[in-house]
Amino acid sequence: MNWLAPITRHLIAPAWAAWERSPYLRHHRRLLRTQFDPPETIRQRQWHEIESLLDHAYRTTRFWRGRLADAGLEPGRIRSFDDFRAVPLLTKADLRERAGEMLSDLYRNEKESLHKKRTSGSTGVSVEVLVDEAAQQFKRACVLRSDEWSGWRLGERVAAIWGNPQVRTDWKGRLRRLLLDRDYVHLDTLKMDEAAIGAFADALVRTPPSLLFGHAHSLHLFAVYLKTKRPNVAIRPRGIISAAMVLHDWERRLIEAVFQCPVTNRYGCEEVSLIACECERHDGLHVNADGIYLEVLRPDGTPCPPGEPGMIVVTDLVNRAMPMIRYQVGDMGVLSDRQCPCGRGLPLLERIEGRVADYVVTPRGELISGISLTENFAVMVPGIAQLQIVQEEVDRFVFRIVKGSDFGPKSLETIGVLVKERFGPEVRYECEYVDRIPQEPSGKYRFCISKVEKVQCSFSRD
Numbered sequence: 001m002n003w004l005a006p007i008t009r010h011l012i013a014p015a016w017a018a019w020e021r022s023p024y025l026r027h028h029r030r031l032l033r034t035q036f037d038p039p040e041t042i043r044q045r046q047w048h049e050i051e052s053l054l055d056h057a058y059r060t061t062r063f064w065r066g067r068l069a070d071a072g073l074e075p076g077r078i079r080s081f082d083d084f085r086a087v088p089l090l091t092k093a094d095l096r097e098r099a100g101e102m103l104s105d106l107y108r109n110e111k112e113s114l115h116k117k118r119t120s121g122s123t124g125v126s127v128e129v130l131v132d133e134a135a136q137q138f139k140r141a142c143v144l145r146s147d148e149w150s151g152w153r154l155g156e157r158v159a160a161i162w163g164n165p166q167v168r169t170d171w172k173g174r175l176r177r178l179l180l181d182r183d184y185v186h187l188d189t190l191k192m193d194e195a196a197i198g199a200f201a202d203a204l205v206r207t208p209p210s211l212l213f214g215h216a217h218s219l220h221l222f223a224v225y226l227k228t229k230r231p232n233v234a235i236r237p238r239g240i241i242s243a244a245m246v247l248h249d250w251e252r253r254l255i256e257a258v259f260q261c262p263v264t265n266r267y268g269c270e271e272v273s274l275i276a277c278e279c280e281r282h283d284g285l286h287v288n289a290d291g292i293y294l295e296v297l298r299p300d301g302t303p304c305p306p307g308e309p310g311m312i313v314v315t316d317l318v319n320r321a322m323p324m325i326r327y328q329v330g331d332m333g334v335l336s337d338r339q340c341p342c343g344r345g346l347p348l349l350e351r352i353e354g355r356v357a358d359y360v361v362t363p364r365g366e367l368i369s370g371i372s373l374t375e376n377f378a379v380m381v382p383g384i385a386q387l388q389i390v391q392e393e394v395d396r397f398v399f400r401i402v403k404g405s406d407f408g409p410k411s412l413e414t415i416g417v418l419v420k421e422r423f424g425p426e427v428r429y430e431c432e433y434v435d436r437i438p439q440e441p442s443g444k445y446r447f448c449i450s451k452v453e454k455v456q457c458s459f460s461r462d
């Protein structure tokens, strides 16, 4: 390992933190201890944070004062996690339309210095969340803890494959990258042609990274490139972190085979940062319970039991500038009731299942994975070359069909039978015939799109 790593870890990072007046290394030391607390202790700590957050949100934001009062949930009315479920869910539409009212009065005067987290808008909606400095430094510590679960240590070199990387090129930024962050090389996922991938591979051979960090799919593309074009090149990081996208098993297998290193799967979002991450056991994702409280819900707003896929809802326990309470992230996940053999008391997610918009909700309130639905129809219905299922309303579907040569009356009859069987007799549908399935603006194909709002959480007014 490179000679600078221990110097950065033990000298430069603490000195830099002192100069920045950042407590993140102190937070980090505490987080390393408390992650082994029993689950019940961690839950109690979360409850304490939720109470204080609700009180703060009610007292200092117009948005939450109105919303909690409308639901009959003035301070003191919420005394348990069960009560907490009566708080109406926060949506992206709320963030888009009422962000001004969500900013806490205590931070109004320092609005310009707050950290701005803007989502890319891959779901068609771009939203901005403001995060205060104290929360930002705490989140930094949470991320550092989970980064180290990959096998990498603070101070060691990092190579990243990321879309539009924000690389600072002023002298301070350069110095910071050289001495502290150690992220010496980037591959921009928006310019991943063969020349760029080749140059990135060369850089990693010359100066081997300890951590390879990137989007699941981009890490996979890089692994495919090495396997097919540069089979003799050996790049052997100590850790690989896959973030920002669902990591498929087949992608993980290939990445691990090429780099001979386990992949650490991570889940988070711009609005609240880290949500969950695998530990060194790679058997489920530990929820970042110090930073967020996570729920997995059915379409009727009730909690999913462990093992059942549902919608992920998070409460940011640290950001006081813009309280994010019961925020619908837009992804699906599965909770676990297992204890991880690593001994950490942080709760486990079995897996992340992708976007809510890729799921269909039936009039009976069941959720069906769009990917398996499309596969199922395409296999059962004769003569379909390609298919896209669009749920326009809860009881209305459009099937966009690219016809194969044997498409005919039998195909239409089968569709009718399948619709009744899968969605119920009351569901209407129409077939549209197209030459090809259109791509999303991002270039991705989506084979199932549901335009139906998934959670109708009941307001409690008692």
Ligand SMILES: [Zn+2]
Pocket: 279, 280, 281, 286, 340, 341, 342, 343, 344
């Ligand atoms: Zn674990």
